[in-house]
Amino acid sequence: MDKELLTQEVLRLKAERQAVILAHSYQLPEVQEVADFVGDSLGLAREAQRTRAKVIVFAGVHFMAETAAILNPDKTVLLPDLEAGCSLADSIRPEDVLAWKEAHPEGIVVAYVNTKAEVKALADVCVTSANAVEVVSRLPEDRSIFFVPDMFLGAHVARVTGRKLDLFPGECHVHAGIREEHIQALLEAHPGAEFMIHPECGCGSSCLYLKPDAKMLSTEGMVRHAKRSEAKEFVVATEVGILYRLAKEAPGKTFIPVKPEAVCEYMKKITLEKVYLSLREMRHVVRVPEEVALRARRALEAMVAVG
Ligand code: 13P
Ligand code: SF4
Structure with missing residues (x-):
């Protein structure tokens, strides 16, 4: 089936199944295009919590689909490819x-959402890259805090x-590989550009x-910052799937990836054809x-309640 026909079939099946497709910003462009919502981990968790659809097709990685399932025990959550994992969650x-x-x-245990459900179940609160600073700043000052698993975030x-945080030495193989040597020359070549970094990047502090x-x-x-900013050029340090969204939502601006080969192979496991098969065969649930979900839900709800 060609891309156009696949897209039509996905949209037809989506309506038939009363499904919603939630996609992460690193997904392939054609997958983002059939999604009802595209966002970061926090936006996706919130959207999963508020949707009225009976079925959630998660175009993202396994921990994100698990999060949706934890927040929606009465809904069917489908992941089009079970091999869409995460090196950070596995660490x-x-x-x-x-x-x-x-x-x-x-x-107090603070778990980044890039963790398996069994780890979230042991946490007091979850965080995403969007709210980690806010959540941690509200924690009591007289308690030790274990922040897992991303040491750069x-x-x-x-x-x-x-x-003061006790850090677990985990990392994402894609972001840990983005280092200052990829950046210095680019910043020098584009002195007027703004620089946006994902906090999982290995260059975090040195950048x-x-x-x-x-x-x-x-x-x-x-995406929000690029839309609002006066700048016309941006140097971007993260997985390159974000460039499609940036170009679409902030047209006329230029986005320069610091490392064009920073591609998450897990995110790219989700193809349009697999989204179609997922809806057709109702797989993979x-x-x-x-007992795990109950405890993990508390940590996730404590996070979603912030801001
Ligand atoms: P965001 O929540 O910022 O989209 O990041 C998720 C992720 O997996 C980054 O690698
Ligand atoms: Fe996990 Fe890294 Fe891929 Fe994000 S980019 S899903 S943290 S492996």
Whole structure:
């Protein structure tokens, strides 16, 4: 089937199944185009919580579909390819969190949403890249805090909030590979450009030395900032799937990726054909055992309630 026919079929099946398609900003352009909502992890979690659709097709990675399933126990959540995982979510095991909790019985565990449900179930609160600073800054000052699993996001949050955080040494292989050597020459070649960095990037702190007014933003934050800013050029440090959204939503502006080969192969597992098959065959259903979901839901709801 060609792309146009596939698109039509997806839209037809979506209506027939009373489904909604939620897509992350790193998804392929043709997948973003059939989605009802495209956003960052926080926007997607909120949208999953408020949708009235019976079926949620999640065009993103497994932890995002799990989050939607946790927030919507009575809805069917489909992930078009179960191999759409996340190296960051895979970097931490529940045992890692349990060991810290044993050593810090009064401590607070803050879990980035890029974690499996079993890890979220051990957390007190979840965060995304869009709200981590705000959530952490509201935590009681007299308690130890374990921030898992992304050490670069954790270091950024610690720097901005001034809070001391115990960081788990996890990273995303795509963002950890974005380093200052990819950036310096670009910033010099485009002195008028604004610099937007995803806080998972390995260059996090050092980039701020290169350009102290750089903006640390979630993917949605980047789109919002690019639309509002007076600047015409932007140097962008994150997975390159965001460039399609940026060009579409901030037309007439130029976006320069610091690393064009920064591609998340997990995100790209979701093709238009797999979205079509997912709706046609009602596959693959993502379920979280209720005893895990119940505890993970508390941590997610504590996050969604902020801001
Ligand atoms: P955002 O929540 O900023 O979209 O990031 C999610 C993600 O997986 C980044 O790699
Ligand atoms: Fe996970 Fe990194 Fe891919 Fe985001 S870009 S889904 S953090 S592997």
